Amino acid sequence: MAEEKINDNGYDHLIRITLIGDNNVGKASILKRFARNEWDAKPVGTSVAELEIKTVKVFDKTIRLHMWSIQKSTSNILNSYLRGDAIGIVYDVTNRDSFKNLHIWFTEVERYARDDAIIVLIGNKCDLVEDRQVSLNEALPYAKLHNISHIETSAKTGAGMIDLFGLFLENSVKTLQQKQNKFKNTINVEVEKQNRELPSTHAKWSCI
Ligand SMILES: Nc1nc2c(ncn2[C@@H]2O[C@H](COP(=O)(O)OP(=O)(O)OP(=O)(O)O)[C@@H](O)[C@H]2O)c(=O)[nH]1
Numbered sequence: 001m002a003e004e005k006i007n008d009n010g011y012d013h014l015i016r017i018t019l020i021g022d023n024n025v026g027k028a029s030i031l032k033r034f035a036r037n038e039w040d041a042k043p044v045g046t047s048v049a050e051l052e053i054k055t056v057k058v059f060d061k062t063i064r065l066h067m068w069s070i071q072k073s074t075s076n077i078l079n080s081y082l083r084g085d086a087i088g089i090v091y092d093v094t095n096r097d098s099f100k101n102l103h104i105w106f107t108e109v110e111r112y113a114r115d116d117a118i119i120v121l122i123g124n125k126c127d128l129v130e131d132r133q134v135s136l137n138e139a140l141p142y143a144k145l146h147n148i149s150h151i152e153t154s155a156k157t158g159a160g161m162i163d164l165f166g167l168f169l170e171n172s173v174k175t176l177q178q179k180q181n182k183f184k185n186t187i188n189v190e191v192e193k194q195n196r197e198l199p200s201t202h203a204k205w206s207c208i
C-alpha cells in the first residue's frame, strides 16, 4: 500500500507561487505561457491579482499549482500573497526602472515572505535583444547579494520557463517533504517530460 495517499482533490501537495514586480514587466504573461503555453501580445493589465492553475508531476508527487500575478497597487493586501511557497520578483530586461525598483519588492518580500519560501529573481523579455537595458553582468551580482537564484525568461518565446518553474517546483516540493520529515536524499526520479515544446534543461518534473 502507498505510504502516502493522494487526497480527495486529486493531488499530493498544493503549491502557491506569486509573481511580483513593476507594472508591465510580464508577470501575467509568464504565468500564461507556463500554465497554458499561450502568448498574448496585448493582454489586459491585471487589476488586482490574477490566478493560473496547473497540475504537474514532481518526483513521484502530483502537485496542484496556484500561481498568482499581483498588480503593483495591491500593496495593502500584498502580505497575504507573499505567504506562499515560492515568490518570483520580476523585472523587465528592457526597462532599467523596473530593475532599479527591485529594492522595493525585496523589502516587501523580506517583510512578509516565509523563511522557507523559494525566492527567484526573474529578468523577463529576454527576446528583445536590441532593447536590452539590464545585462546579466548587473543582474547576477544583485541576485547573489540577496542570496537567491536568477533566471532570464521570455514569455513570448517560452525561453527559461521550464528552468524557472523547475526551480520553483523542485525546491518547494523538497521543502514540503522535509517539513513532513519524509524527504529522502536519493530519490529515483522517473518522469516523462510532456511539455516538450518548451525549451528545457530540467527533466525532474513534468506537466500532466
Ligand atoms: N517581447 C516580450 N513582451 C512581453 C514579454 N512578457 C510580456 N510582454 C508584454 O509586456 C506587456 C505586459 O505584459 P503583462 O503580462 O500584462 O505584464 P504584467 O506584469 O502582468 O503587467 P501589470 O498587470 O500591468 O502589472 C504586454 O504587452 C506583453 O505582451 C516577453 O517575454 N517578451
Ligand SMILES: [Mg+2]
Residues within 6 Å of the ligand: 027, 028, 029, 045, 046, 050, 069, 070, 071
Ligand atoms: Mg498583470
